[in-house]
């Protein structure tokens with residue numbers, strides 16, 4: 001069901017990978033079955049699918065919080081053992097930020113919360129301090145370091161929760177709907193922070209319902225449809241009307257605009273399509289001055 005396999009596309013072993021993964025909650029029907037999902041180093045992957053399609057479940061399987069009922073989870077090509085050693089290795093590589101920050105934050109202050117993970121790794125105090133300040137800077141919340149977490153706004157709590165994961169310096173940062181509930185400015189700041197993390201080499205997987213965000217941010221998409229998980233380049237998957245209908249997703253504006261521009265001969269077959277209003281402005285500006 002995988003339309004493009006990053007293993008063969010990039011010729012390298014995925015950092016983390018689900019192979020033939022199946023899962024059902026206790027006494028429940030199968031939520032996922034036969035899922036192949038490879039996360040190649042350096043990618044930005046958007047996971048899409050309707051409510052209840054299994055996005056959160058898939059992310060929890062990928063980060064080891066849930067264990068596959070069938071199939072396996074692999075880290076750097078080797079099957080993950082769900083013992084203490086295997087899970088520690090997984091958690092220092094892969095970090096999951098859950099959707100609701102209140103399920104993640106528990107310490108009295110932001111800095112204390114962010115320091116919890118690195119401290120648990122047994123790192124020296126100096127190293128913990130460095131990681132905390134680096135994570136607070138990455139998420140642009142240095143000014144909130146000493147604030148009680150329960151007094152923060154929702155968007156601030158969301159960024160504090162992400163900082164906690166970033167302080168673990170994961171190779172793969174997995175986020176469950178990180179932009180839900182953020183205002184447009186907060187979304188842009190989060191995308192800036194993710195851009196900086198990606199420049200530093202972090203791989204990012206994000207579940208989202210926002211197809212426009214997926215198109216502009218991700219390079220790869222994973223779409224959960226009744227027929228299974230479909231993966232491939234984001235622009236291809238989000239231009240597949242049959243898949244969008246099956247997954248009950250809306251067509252992104254960027255895809256609709258690109259179709260119109262191509263129909264009028266204004267955009268070449270292989271040319272980059274404008275994916276944001278700003279890119280469309282720049283594109284039309286260039287057309288006028290041509």
Ligand SMILES: Nc1ncnc2c1ncn2[C@@H]1O[C@H](COP(=O)(O)OP(=O)(O)OP(=O)(O)O)[C@@H](O)[C@H]1O
Pocket residue numbers: 025026028031049050051052053054055056057058
């Ligand atoms: N702890 C649980 N126990 C039993 N069933 C669960 C549990 N968590 C989720 N489910 C069920 O598993 C299915 C997949 O849920 P999941 O939360 O993975 O979907 P999702 O794609 O993340 O949805 P949403 O877009 O609403 O966040 C749903 O049918 C849900 O009711």
Ligand SMILES: [Mg+2]
Pocket residue numbers: 055056057099176
């Ligand atoms: Mg979910």
